[in-house]
Amino acid sequence: MVDERSEAKGPVTKLVPEGDERERLVCTDCGFINYINPKIVVGAVATWEDRFLLCKRAIPPRLGYWTLPAGFMEEGESTQDGAAREAWEEARARIEIGPLLGVYNIPRISQVQMIYRARLLSDEISAGPESEDVGLFTWDEIPWDEIAFPTVHWAFAHYRETLGQGEFAPRSEMPMGV
């Protein structure tokens, strides 16, 4: 019986490297150690007057559901620059980043999401390659039953909660299911 996993290439073998205390994924071909670091997701609750920017996902997971413009932070940028870049990539929206709204830890998938409040600089938006559609919705128009991720619900709740507050502490993750 052939173990198909043994044919996988790259750092797919679990080992505790010398001098380390934790199991890491190592490549038995070339010896490369893949330290898996938590990943930072940056995004924004971006508004134009009383309307909120949402993107309908053109890619899995949660294809066809609505989400905030957000994605993995890239090398060499700040969290704010990353959040603005994602709004451009996913919704062709130019935004001005405001205060840090939430820091959502999701240890199960080793993610830290950093969501900012932001203002659209114009209401000219259009779907980027990862979006099927984009839209500006009033609070009551938000497609609440077609939201892609719990973090989007959290960010909207925290947006409301901190609205009108000058300085506030960023909010944290909520129990799953909220």
Added chain:
Amino acid sequence: MVDERSEAKGPVTKLVPEGDERERLVCTDCGFINYINPKIVVGAVATWEDRFLLCKRAIPPRLGYWTLPAGFMEEGESTQDGAAREAWEEARARIEIGPLLGVYNIPRISQVQMIYRARLLSDEISAGPESEDVGLFTWDEIPWDEIAFPTVHWAFAHYRETLGQGEFAPRSEMPMGV
């Protein structure tokens, strides 16, 4: 003439992978693509009464200089858990994590540092393997001329600035040289 770089193993070759827009480090042996993500450093300004916890570094960089307990966030933990773990690893200190004091972006080295305010649960501390010494210093006793990193200066400044404030927005990186 032999190009020594061609003998290096692992993902050391710069290429734009198919379907990507950016250069990544790729392993030409096994095809593994090393997406370099920004790394999260978690740490704390931890106090016992009017004294601050500092660790004298036993490892490079900045060996022999004093720093806050801080280090790379690990898989499967929250930012708060990571900051508490680092205080234990570096100073055998048990701490209770408070509000987020600063989010310091350092794009040049693709780091996001998240520094919390924290309280020591006892003044029993001792040097962990990466520390040559640990200490509890009053503000005036802090070895200001022997501080390892600019971020330590920023965190102390922001600690002072936000002291006594109930709810506050986390502070940001400062121009280098401050």
